Amino acid sequence: MAISRRQFLGTLGAAVGAAAPLTGSHAAGKTFEGHPDSSGVLHDTTLCIGCRKCEQACNRVNDLPKPEQPFDDLSLLDQKRRTHADIYTVVNRFEPENTGATAPVFAKKQCNHCLEPACASACFVKAFTKTPQGAVVYDESLCVGCRYCMVACPFEVPAYEYDNPLTPKVTKCTLCAPRLAQGKLPGCVDACPREALIFGKRDRLIKIARQRIMDRPHLYLDHIYGEHEMGGTSWLYLAGVPFESLGMREDLGTKSAPELTSGPLSAVPVVVGLWPVLLTGVYAISKRKEKIAREEKQAVLKDARQKAREELTAALETQREKMTQEKTAAINFEVKKALEEAAKKEAAPEDPPADRVEKNISGTQTPPSPGTGQQEE
Ligand code: SF4
Ligand code: SF4
Numbered sequence: 336m337a338i339s340r341r342q343f344l345g346t347l348g349a350a351v352g353a354a355a356p357l358t359g360s361h362a363a364g365k366t367f368e369g370h371p372d373s374s375g376v377l378h379d380t381t382l383c384i385g386c387r388k389c390e391q392a393c394n395r396v397n398d399l400p401k402p403e404q405p406f407d408d409l410s411l412l413d414q415k416r417r418t419h420a421d422i423y424t425v426v427n428r429f430e431p432e433n434t435g436a437t438a439p440v441f442a443k444k445q446c447n448h449c450l451e452p453a454c455a456s457a458c459f460v461k462a463f464t465k466t467p468q469g470a471v472v473y474d475e476s477l478c479v480g481c482r483y484c485m486v487a488c489p490f491e492v493p494a495y496e497y498d499n500p501l502t503p504k505v506t507k508c509t510l511c512a513p514r515l516a517q518g519k520l521p522g523c524v525d526a527c528p529r530e531a532l533i534f535g536k537r538d539r540l541i542k543i544a545r546q547r548i549m550d551r552p553h554l555y556l557d558h559i560y561g562e563h564e565m566g567g568t569s570w571l572y573l574a575g576v577p578f579e580s581l582g583m584r585e586d587l588g589t590k591s592a593p594e595l596t597s598g599p600l601s602a603v604p605v606v607v608g609l610w611p612v613l614l615t616g617v618y619a620i621s622k623r624k625e626k627i628a629r630e631e632k633q634a635v636l637k638d639a640r641q642k643a644r645e646e647l648t649a650a651l652e653t654q655r656e657k658m659t660q661e662k663t664a665a666i667n668f669e670v671k672k673a674l675e676e677a678a679k680k681e682a683a684p685e686d687p688p689a690d691r692v693e694k695n696i697s698g699t700q701t702p703p704s705p706g707t708g709q710q711e712e
Contacts, residue, residue, distance in 0.1 A: 370450070373469035374515070375561075375569030376524060377540040378443055379547070380581065381554055382531035385412055385428050385441035392526035393424045393445075396511060415582065418445060420494040423508040424523060427582060434576040442581040443523070443532070445508040446471060446492045447561060448569035453592030457487035462505075469537065469569040470510035478505060489565055489587050510569065537569060544573050566591025 391406035393399075399421050404411055412428040424445035434440050448471045455463035455471065462477040463484060484505060485493045496503040511521035519525070524532040533540065541562055548555045560578045561568035564587050572578065579585045588595075 370465065370467045370469065371538075373450070373467060373537055373569060374535060375448065375469050375537040375540055375571060376510075376521065377533045377535075377544055377571045377573065379531050379533075380440055380442045380572060380574045382529045383426070383441040383443065384529055384531075385409065385426055385439070386528065387411075387426055388526045388528060389443060389523035389532065390422075390424055390426060392522035393508070394422075396514065396522035397423060397509075399423070412441075418492055418494055418507065420496045420498070420506050423506065429576075429581050434580040436576050440574070440576055440581060442572070442574070442583070444582070445523075445570070446510070447490055448508075448510050449565055449592070450567040450569065451565075451591035451593050453487040453489055453565065454484035454493060456592040457483045459483075466512065468512070468515055470512040470515065472509055472512050473505055473507065475504040487592065489584065489592075537571070540571055544571060547573060563589040565589075566594065
């Protein structure tokens with residue numbers, strides 16, 4: 336019986352949900368420690384002009400496929416876009432009638448690099464890690480393809496490479512962790528012409544944000560989005576309009592994902608008993624897919640080898656026939672030539688031996704008479 340991804344994940348969630356009450360929720364849940372000294376980015380939406388330079392830089396530094404519409408085509412801002420397998424960040428425009436502002440407001444969306452990420456919390460093979468530097472990074476070699484991270488993320492960020500049948504993976508913004516390791520800024524921050532994106536220590540960014548709110552209370556709402564949402568995020572936002580009108584959830588509360596799920600997830604005996612079985616199933620499906628791909632590849636190689644062998648045999652046979660024909664023609668030619676020479680020799684009179692040539696009176700040479708060899712008397 337076919338089962339859709341949604342049905343499968345629903346069944347998975349229901350199984351965990353059903354299991355939790357059996358053991359109660361009093362057991363202590365293991366939560367992430369977080370990294371207080373980590374870095375992040377402050378996005379001041381009041382400065383953003385929707386130029387999409389950050390999107391372009393993200394595409395370039397991550398070596399992503401070039402989009403059909405160029406980055407200077409701002410008509411894309413007419414749509415509400417979200418991140419995608421090949422697009423780690425998008426900028427959306429929000430019209431005054433929806434925000435209450437006097438002009439359009441632009442806001443950038445990407446992974447918020449939560450301090451205690453729901454994606455990491457939901458991933459039982461630990462494919463997601465919150466690094467001390469602030470980035471939430473993903474290890475595709477550990478991923479079993481269950482996509483539970485996608486369901487768990489409250490910001491709907493992780494995407495999946497559905498178009499990649501052989502080695503699909505989950506994708507999202509990496510906070511340019513490889514660039515940070517080289518002492519560089521994230522690509523988007525580096526490219527922003529308006530300094531609507533600032534990179535730095537999270538504590539410091541919060542101080543800058545507070546200062547801006549204090550200095551210009553008429554311009555900013557007194558709310559730093561990400562300071563407390565879902566236990567805090569490494570990306571922080573400032574705005575002059577309600578964040579909800581910018582498509583950002585304001586109903587998430589301040590508890591982190593591990594805190595929220597500590598009850599059900601700490602129902603260790605039953606849940607831990609269920610998850611390995613379910614994940615083993617997912618893992619088996621994923622491995623089976625790999626096996627089929629491997630077998631298909633081997634079949635293609637076998638066919639190609641067989642075809643090459645047949646072509647080589649046919650070419651050798653043609654060559655052999657050609658050589659046989661040439662050799663036969665050469666032999667025939669030589670035989671014919673020899674026979675012709677033999678025939679010529681037979682037709683011509685034989686010359687007398689030189690020792691039997693005599694001189695006549697006039698001094699001219701005459702051949703001796705037949706039967707000579709003796710002196711005449
Ligand atoms: S925004 Fe989503 S994908 Fe990014 S760290 Fe948080 S939970 Fe994970
Ligand atoms: S580069 Fe800066 S100003 Fe341009 S869209 Fe991105 S965040 Fe906004």
